[in-house]
Amino acid sequence: MANKYVYTFGGGKAEGKAQMKNLLGGKGANLAEMSNLGIPVPAGFTISTEVCTYFYDHKRQYPPELTQQIDDAMAKVEKVMGRKFNDLEHPLLVSVRSGARVSMPGMMDTVLNLGINDEIVKVIEKDNPRAAWDCYRRFIQMYGDVVLDIRPRTKSEVDPFESVIEKIKKRRGVTFDVELELDDLKELVSEFKKLVKQRTKKPFPQNPRDQLWGAIGAVIESWHNERAKVYRRINKIPEEWGTAVNVQAMVFGNFGDDCATGVGFSRNPSNGDKNLYGEYLINAQGEDVVAGIRTPLDFADLQKNNPKIYKELETIVRKLEKHYKDMQDVEFTIEHGRLWMLQTRNGKRTGFATCRIAVDMVKEKLVTEKDALTRLIPDANALDQLLKPVFDPASIEHAKKEGRHLASGLAAGPGAACGRVVFHADDAAAMAAKGNHVILVRHETSPEDIGGMEVADGILTALGGQTSHAALVARQMGKVCVAGCSDLSVNYGTKTAIFKGRKVRQGEYISLNGFLGDVYEGEIKVMPSEVKQGLFGTAAQRKGASQSKTFQAYTQLMKWADKYRTMNVRANADQPDQAELAVAYGAEGIGLCRTEHMFFGGDRIKAVQEMILANDKEGREKALAKLLPMQRSDFFGILKAMGSRPVTIRLLDPPLHEFLPTNHKEIVELSKDIGQPAKTLKAKLQSLKEFNPMLGHRGCRLGVVFPEIYLMQARAIIEAALDVQKKHKIKVKPEIMIPLVGHWKELNFLRGEIEKLIDEIKDAKKLKIQIGTMIELPRAAVTADEIAAVADFFSFGTNDLTQTTFGLSRDDAGKFLPHYVQNGILPEDPFVSIDSNGVGQLVRMGTEKGRSVNDKLKVGICGEHGGDPASIHFCQTVGLNYVSCSPPRLSVARLAAAQAALIAEAAK
């Protein structure tokens, strides 16, 4: 028996089906599937990928059986459609499209209207003369381009077909193609044929069979063109896959007022409502919708104008939704009152709709909870949108109309914010104290701006990428942030910001759209999201939110996520209010409580500076004694807020010079405060300066050289824990984390010092405080077995681990990382999503080696990656105990953890 190379579909049945993607390509398999469902799909056939493979294996020869099989298939199509290919009575036109397993740029895409020629156009003309000639001229142009390769020969040349069209349009004084009249179209056909003759030295093929074989050949050849090859290499798509070729009967939406073309969704893609949603154009083709000359009608009109067709469409769409178990995005054409479906696929939708639809479909028993969590919400980030403040729709419309858009930058912290412009942290504090909303505008931010960022509603910087200081801190704080706004120039002296010449002074209003990175002049009204109202609003807001379908969907999803996930989810939080936020968002503990942010507050920074500038241990201890009660009260608040949940507190990490002033005025002031001459102070500051602060005297290196600093912090933790326990009868679980350990002896030494302290303080031993370390240096990962012998837990600090593993400074990467991502050298910013092949290997190695010597070792991750869904999936495969992220990312993290667990379960 001969091999089967051709698979027909149409007329309520098909030889293929959805599962035959490898053989039929994505498109072919889908068309077959729709036919099998009895959906009215224009009939056609798919030439399988085996033909492509055969072709290249046999010196570009087709299998001998192919011609007959195509002829047989065409006969079936003709029968279903009631038309004949190459026929002068009821001519059948077809489209020819490529169709690999995955969609692939660079492949030949589509030839429409194939089968028309000088004779046949005259037959079709009887139906609609203008449409017939428009078909013909479009066919020659498309075929000329993709099959005959008639394209611009130099970069500066315009498309040769387009230049013919332009000439005629110019002569006729019209702007759009649709304005051309019948005679113009006929002239176009004639000119196009001349162009083909001139470029190919042959007349345009008149025989539809020749046209067909030409198009089939072009699809198969395009599998091996340069762009396709490059794409395959980069995306690791095997050459052997090959492409299928789809030949399908044409149907026309532009042959009269009983014709139409449209697109639609089975549910509202913006809010998830279960209503058919879409638009259509009468007597038009798909590309007319794109051209945007005529305003499409909506489905309410269709229902009114043609209730029968609407009803039919609704039935089909519901059937498709039920079949594919997902919201569908369809394309259809009405040809002389008959509905044809051209395509269906899972529809794109907003985060709001994603969540709503997932929950609704479970309720409708269309999908299971597990399906809803994984398949219907492929990207957990969708949840993020539900939490962010938004602009009042009327207010933003108004601003746009008034032309108040100033500039765009990176959308570095989602949400909407509006406030008065300030340029310094202290101005921000002063202005906010008066009850103003403020937007902190900086060239770039540094740890000294923390206070200002805290009181600001939004942060705008001229420099910095997605992982700049501003972006990172803003995301942790849940602040709206636009970073790297290159059209912004900041003058701190005159306290003005200039956006492409437009000046904004301190105190004037601007508004930031952190979803999109836009900056607007003046005020735009901001509203909290329904989910936030539901979680943190006033009683009235909560009640209102409880009626909101979005909020209901959110809480339902979180319930399911918590049910299925196996990893714990913790938050990175440094202060009691952040800890409370974390709990509301479902945190099961704190994975990273940074103590350095606590060092920047008003009085504290002075004591910190005094400590740093002390000439000996005695001086340091004197200053540390001042800090102790402050730190203790910080920890008291956090531990109380977290109750009996574990709280991992990281001891001081950044280099000491970060706490010192840099400008003359501040130095002079400080010199008065601590009673040292400014000159001495400057020399000291100079001596603390570092070439590469990232790799300098920081982390546990501070603790090793100045154990008194860490011991003060440890004492504050212990005493605070004992206080909370006594006053609030809560069994608190503080954990002490030593940062930047590279060698087990560092941790061993510091652990010893802290254990001595625990022995000294009454009842401290009963707290059973765990002592562990960040794994954030490659050396720590490769020697994790040594380190685990003296650690109770590991927490992968993947921000720093990425920096050191790649040898890449987060602060400096902005100069070349975008170029890398744009040019495909790196698939994405490794600070956003973990580099599983490189950094990830070290995480895996560190975990395995650590557990090999300490089977009780608790292992988590507390870098920014802890809130990134792809990274969370990776963490599941490594078998981590928890992920920790900024509080507003917790919803995403909970969902992503559930998805990861379900995928792991399914893979078993």
Place this chain on the structure above:
Amino acid sequence: MANKYVYTFGGGKAEGKAQMKNLLGGKGANLAEMSNLGIPVPAGFTISTEVCTYFYDHKRQYPPELTQQIDDAMAKVEKVMGRKFNDLEHPLLVSVRSGARVSMPGMMDTVLNLGINDEIVKVIEKDNPRAAWDCYRRFIQMYGDVVLDIRPRTKSEVDPFESVIEKIKKRRGVTFDVELELDDLKELVSEFKKLVKQRTKKPFPQNPRDQLWGAIGAVIESWHNERAKVYRRINKIPEEWGTAVNVQAMVFGNFGDDCATGVGFSRNPSNGDKNLYGEYLINAQGEDVVAGIRTPLDFADLQKNNPKIYKELETIVRKLEKHYKDMQDVEFTIEHGRLWMLQTRNGKRTGFATCRIAVDMVKEKLVTEKDALTRLIPDANALDQLLKPVFDPASIEHAKKEGRHLASGLAAGPGAACGRVVFHADDAAAMAAKGNHVILVRHETSPEDIGGMEVADGILTALGGQTSHAALVARQMGKVCVAGCSDLSVNYGTKTAIFKGRKVRQGEYISLNGFLGDVYEGEIKVMPSEVKQGLFGTAAQRKGASQSKTFQAYTQLMKWADKYRTMNVRANADQPDQAELAVAYGAEGIGLCRTEHMFFGGDRIKAVQEMILANDKEGREKALAKLLPMQRSDFFGILKAMGSRPVTIRLLDPPLHEFLPTNHKEIVELSKDIGQPAKTLKAKLQSLKEFNPMLGHRGCRLGVVFPEIYLMQARAIIEAALDVQKKHKIKVKPEIMIPLVGHWKELNFLRGEIEKLIDEIKDAKKLKIQIGTMIELPRAAVTADEIAAVADFFSFGTNDLTQTTFGLSRDDAGKFLPHYVQNGILPEDPFVSIDSNGVGQLVRMGTEKGRSVNDKLKVGICGEHGGDPASIHFCQTVGLNYVSCSPPRLSVARLAAAQAALIAEAAK
């Protein structure tokens, strides 16, 4: 049969031997070995380590057999020595010493003269009253300290025994103990006994058996004291090893003029001559030599005064040398005309003597070539001394007498140098151009100082450690360097250096001792070493050197080293003269030719700056076109010098801002040169500034963003190679190395660009240029399998790999790394010797993964570690193809590679 716990020695035989170290400890095994050789060793016995183990396993009880075995052993000792323990006729005194397998600080060390008491002292008194009482008082003091634990109770308290002595000396108006007279000594004994009574509440033990058991117990208990435990933990010495106890008959060198004590070497430890070499004191004890009150006599005197004893000593020493097959360092005592050997061990010696002795002993057929290379030169660094210039001995003596020592710093580049002080690179060049020797004095150095360092004889900096820029560059250039001289303060404005108040002006002479880190005022004459004269001197010098035993030994050792080593040895060299030097030192290729140093020369830096500051690719290419001929001529010189040896050329690595000026004046000048306003220029400079330049836009990241830079360099290499090949008929082997690759796509992209260039240039393909990469980022090591698929070779850049693996900036580590090493957190500076457990794991992983996909992959190392013996041993275990180091380190590297190969062979 009872277990044997006690092993006797003496009288020409022993129950133990050298191989029984585990049982008898190092000392005990050695004493047994000497006895077996028939060497006159005072008789004694060793209580085995099993007793110690038993003791701790049995609740601090001794094995029941022990008492009898000790009594039996003591009887044997008494018989050999002709004296009796606890005897009033011929009393035997003994010493008691600990003796673990390895010498261990913190253990009880020694009690001498044990067995004396109030009765026995009176017997000994008959021989020599003063000596007898001196024995007794020393015994009480030692026993009181180490057995009875009578020590200062607070840090400020002085030793209680010493305070008694001081009191008497003060009363008697004398300075030294030896000035005390008989009555004083008797009074001391009496006072000491009172002290013991007062502190222990018991009288001083008079029974010699009690004394003996007390001392044995103290030795065994000291195995578990705090210091010993800490030392064992740090050095990973198992607790189960235990310590042995050695009990040995005392002999006395201070009982008359027919008594003496001395130390000697079997060969001259400073130059290796095969003459007995040593000194002795008549009527004295070992510690009298140390006290330095009397001037010892040398062996010529001994030969004259007592030819019989001298002959006997010579025979013994030669016998020991022959037995131990190494130069011996012995201690001996003459008691009433009878020679006793107390100790023998392999002697310490200078690098010069090390090499001479190793070669001589092979010639004498005492050892094999392999033995000479490995055992007799345990540290290949010994060779280094042979190459360094030295001060003329008379001249340095003179300078010291005149008090011209100014300050001390780190010995960062060995050798001696003298020249006029300069503070700037251009002043250095100008002054050197006039024929002056110059010493470049800087607060610290940076790449801009390279020109100045090149013309200087020595470099002196106030800041920086062993791996500072100054130290690294100086060592590569083979310059004398003293770094981190904290007593130096540099004033660039007034061009003066101040050393603790002493001012030295530009143009005045200073002299540097880079062996020791000393700085002297004024001129001290410098001479090249004999080896350097032999390798690079004038014809006359070479002839002179060929007669020199040092030079002969050097060339012989190099010949043997090359015979046995399996790894290739290459040099790091950037310029033709360095390449020539490398060849003379035996380099088999260049492992690292850095191209950035070439960018700093006069005209070049301007073109480089123009290139960096260009606003577009066109501007960059214009500037690059100026650089091309210069780079080509650089490479021409190097390739020609290296002939057919491989030359690995690394493309531009440092961040571009390193090539730009930083001060206002230079910026203004540059702005004129390139015709851009100074303001624009400053903004541009600001934009190029980096927070962490080490992790910034450097290495292949420059090549990826600005491929034109790398392509200019590649073209220069290719064209130079073709030129050399054509003009000199040499089959050159250039290799192009891409730095700082972290992801295989970086290398893949750049390799593709360079291969396109090779295709373009006529005949370039025939050069078969290999293209490879540095592995200097952890990510490169863990993904080496991906990278190796597109690399012809790997070269581990372990300087940067250490920085990123540890997260440790070499430039900033000075602030805490010394503290780490001093406190045992790190065993040593990981930039000096490779951290085999951490960084080394990545080197091994990178090599194995790389070879797993590319079995032709050539793998080497080109960090500073390439010249460090311990690191070279590590490289051998990993199986690297070559090591590469600075030219002056090549001798050391060749030897170390041979040692590593021989050790690996022996381990098979």
